[in-house]
């Protein structure tokens with residue numbers, strides 16, 4: 001689903017800064033992969049390039065057999081809208097619209113009929129346990145409900161891949177668990193490929209594989225296997241091996 005080869009990113013400026021160097025990463029269709037690493041290690045830079053929001057300095061990114069770097073502006077916008085779904089730390093929902101109106105936004109851009117939209121909203125809301133709050137406005141719901149709404153919006157058009165940047169960063173541990181269970185469910189039931197940047201080892205323990213980045217380079221990767229608790233422990237072990245500043249471990253909630 002995703003093939004990254006020899007990817008490097010240099011930010012120009014008074015002093016050029018190499019944020020990523022020679023990254024090779026393949027994510028299979030239906031896989032759920034977490035990206036972790038100390039602050040400033042290049043996680044968001046990597047995600048932004050896969051999201052086609054930013055461009056690499058060298059190397060290639062192939063998403064679902066297509067090369068977004070070769071696309072023209074309009075084609076790229078369409079590609080992003082149809083094939084990718086996004087979940088952000090701050091939810092990026094429109095506060096004065098209802099939950100339902102927020103969820104259907106990607107479909108209104110595609111000109112889908114109201115009937116079809118209603119069916120799709122009902123199905124996705126049921127999956128994410130937010131059917132009862134569809135008519136509420138965003139300012140009337142909790143952070144956990146907001147993130148589940150954002151996940152619903154990210155998947156309503158059945159994207160090939162969901163990209164999540166620190167999706168549990170603003171959630172307490174109960175809401176984190178619930179949001180991650182939903183992400184896991186979408187990944188398993190719809191076989192949606194997922195790539196999630198996170199600092200939170202609890203959130204990361206819901207993925208199938210965690211790739212660690214340090215100083216813009218791949219550092220290590222570990223697989224979950226059957227036991228989430230043991231995976232969580234392994235994640236903590238690699239994080240402490242990785243170092244970084246203490247704030248990187250301060251988000252750990254056991």
Ligand SMILES: Nc1ncnc2c1ncn2[C@@H]1O[C@H](COP(=O)(O)OP(=O)(O)OP(=O)(O)O)[C@@H](O)[C@H]1O
Pocket residue numbers: 011012013017019037038039040041042043044045046
């Ligand atoms: N637009 C930019 N211009 C210049 N340097 C940048 C830019 N964006 C990021 N950087 C630098 O590139 C490095 C990697 O940044 P990035 O945001 O990818 O790290 P990160 O691992 O996501 O960090 P965090 O966990 O703190 O979000 C950092 O040193 C950062 O200062």
